[in-house]
Amino acid sequence: xxxxxxxxxxxxxxxxxxxxxxxxxxxxxxxxxxxxxxxxxxxxxxxxxxxxxxxxxxxxxxxxxxxxxxxxxxxxxxxxxxxxxxxxxxxxxxxxxxxxxxxxxxxxxxxxxxxxxxxxxxxxxxxxxxxxxxxxxxxxxxxxxxxxxxxxxxxxxxxxxxxxxxxxxxxxxxxxxxxxxxxxxxxxxxxxxxxxxxxxxxxxxxxxxxxxxxxxxxxxxxxxxxxxxxxxxxxxxxxxxxxxxxxxxxxxxxxxxxxxxxxxxxxxxxxxxxxxxxx
Amino acid sequence: xxxxxxxxxxxxxxxxxxxxxxxxxxxxxxxxxxxxxxxxxxxxxxxxxxxxxxxxxxxxxxxxxxxxxxxxxxxxxxxxxxxxxxxxxxxxxxxxxxxxxxxxxxxxxxxxxxxxxxxxxxxxxxxxxxxxxxxxxxxxxxxxxxxxxxxxxxxxxxxxxxxxxxxxxxxxxxxxxxxxxxxxxxxxxxxxxxxxxxxxxxxxxxxxxxxxxxxxxxxxxxxxxxxxxxxxxxxxxxxxxxxxxxxxxx
Numbered sequence: 001x002x003x004x005x006x007x008x009x010x011x012x013x014x015x016x017x018x019x020x021x022x023x024x025x026x027x028x029x030x031x032x033x034x035x036x037x038x039x040x041x042x043x044x045x046x047x048x049x050x051x052x053x054x055x056x057x058x059x060x061x062x063x064x065x066x067x068x069x070x071x072x073x074x075x076x077x078x079x080x081x082x083x084x085x086x087x088x089x090x091x092x093x094x095x096x097x098x099x100x101x102x103x104x105x106x107x108x109x110x111x112x113x114x115x116x117x118x119x120x121x122x123x124x125x126x127x128x129x130x131x132x133x134x135x136x137x138x139x140x141x142x143x144x145x146x147x148x149x150x151x152x153x154x155x156x157x158x159x160x161x162x163x164x165x166x167x168x169x170x171x172x173x174x175x176x177x178x179x180x181x182x183x184x185x186x187x188x189x190x191x192x193x194x195x196x197x198x199x200x201x202x203x204x205x206x207x208x209x210x211x212x213x214x215x216x217x218x219x220x221x222x223x224x225x226x227x228x229x230x231x232x233x234x235x236x237x238x239x240x241x242x243x244x245x246x247x248x249x250x251x252x253x254x255x256x257x258x259x260x261x262x263x264x265x266x267x268x269x270x271x272x273x274x275x276x277x278x279x
Numbered sequence: 280x281x282x283x284x285x286x287x288x289x290x291x292x293x294x295x296x297x298x299x300x301x302x303x304x305x306x307x308x309x310x311x312x313x314x315x316x317x318x319x320x321x322x323x324x325x326x327x328x329x330x331x332x333x334x335x336x337x338x339x340x341x342x343x344x345x346x347x348x349x350x351x352x353x354x355x356x357x358x359x360x361x362x363x364x365x366x367x368x369x370x371x372x373x374x375x376x377x378x379x380x381x382x383x384x385x386x387x388x389x390x391x392x393x394x395x396x397x398x399x400x401x402x403x404x405x406x407x408x409x410x411x412x413x414x415x416x417x418x419x420x421x422x423x424x425x426x427x428x429x430x431x432x433x434x435x436x437x438x439x440x441x442x443x444x445x446x447x448x449x450x451x452x453x454x455x456x457x458x459x460x461x462x463x464x465x466x467x468x469x470x471x472x473x474x475x476x477x478x479x480x481x482x483x484x485x486x487x488x489x490x491x492x493x494x495x496x497x498x499x500x501x502x503x504x505x506x507x508x509x510x511x512x513x514x515x516x517x518x519x520x521x522x523x524x525x526x527x528x529x
Contacts, residue, residue: 044377162393163386170377173368176343178388224378225422231395
């Protein structure tokens with residue numbers, strides 16, 4: 001951490017004089033490329049809505065953890081999300097209903113269960129707000145370390161399985177005919193999203209998470225012809241929006257999450273307008 | 280009714296031997312008592328109404344479905360060796376917005392190096408070599424979602440031919456392909472079959488090209504109704520019954 005602080009002091013920017021800004025910047029620099037990478041697969045696999053549903057299921061996990069008297073309910077949330085993801089994968093493979101319908105079913109159930117548990121016996125759930133909304137500016141060095149570890153693990157999984165996951169996402173029948181265990185790949189992918197979403201949620205917030213997981217990939221699709229451009233643009237857009245959003249929020253005094261999301265939305269609009277030349 | 284036109288035993292030129300094959304899904308008997316021999320370098324077409332069990336049969340041969348009975352493969356000199364099966368799946372629709380090029384598709388199937396890092400020189404050369412077999416070198420940088428039906432079938436065919444299989448299985452390769460594309464594709468299959476002495480097993484709903492290209496036609500409807508030379512099968516009473524009385528399309 002001190003190395004990073006020392007590095008930040010090299011820059012003559014006023015905003016990088018504050019430790020919380022240094023922390024937030026580091027967290028974003030770690031997260032943005034990885035989320036940019038994941039978002040390509042989430043968008044290709046039509047899982048955009050799923051990461052949102054997972055955010056809600058994490059809340060239920062936190063409520064369960066808090067009821068059980070755990071001091072760090074995040075781990076209960078991770079466990080719950082993974083179970084949620086596994087049950088979802090199972091139901092999806094057995095049902096002929098569209099994935100978005102099933103996600104709707106799971107999402108509302110999870111939210112209802114979370115609120116039910118949290119308010120049981122007249123409890124109030126304002127204390128859970130921190131987990132739901134989160135704030136990139138309040139991220140602690142410890143959380144950044146944990147984030148870095150998880151992201152590293154996901155990155156390794158990604159590089160090892162990228163081709164299989166891509167093939168499974170674009171054409172499941174072709175994938176299975178090439179001997180790829182389609183069900184297993186989908187499940188592993190779902191679990192990976194579950195872990196990343198849940199662990200990131202309390203430190204960075206639902207808003208940044210969902211926009212970083214969907215928008216870079218969606219924008220990159222507008223202007224890419226092959227996988228290399230797709231992933232490259234996606235990572236680039238995520239980084240641009242991350243750094244840009246944080247800077248804008250500092251100087252305008254607005255929410256960092258909102259600024260990042262809005263910049264991503266602008267990038268999407270611009271790439272959408274440019275898309276014609278590429279179609 | 281079962282007709283095994285090749286008799287019980289077959290010589291070393293028999294590539295795929297199916298005996299007494301039955302497939303049940305749940306309590307439902309999808310296929311029963313299927314006997315079929317496919318010889319090396321032969322094109323066998325499976326025809327039948329929708330829901331007749333053609334795809335199920337292919338899946339059993341591919342080992343993706345449980346079955347009862349015998350499915351055995353053999354090559355000249357090497358009996359019952361585990362064969363390499365090339366498979367071109369049905370309805371290969373890609374999302375037109377997916378930024379996946381033909382080269383990416385090959386890389387995803389053939390290499391462990393993440394395709395999003397780009398293709399190495401040797402990989403690109405290999406992809407071009409594969410596409411050359413189907414006269415599709417110019418397709419390498421096209422997005423898979425923008426290919427026409429015929430182009431896509433050629434790309435998938437090229438994919439199934441690397442590594443060169445012993446048997447090539449195609450599920451409805453002619454669906455979604457225009458008339459001109461069909462002839463191109465069938466000519467290509469014919470060329471590959473002759474050049475590589477490859478056995479080809481395909482399902483189709485298009486009967487007009489069968490007399491020209493198929494060595495054997497098998498009419499299936501939950502079991503084999505009739506099998507033999509294309510002309511024989513297409514003019515049989517079983518064929519007329521299976522398609523006309525069920526309102527199928529000829």
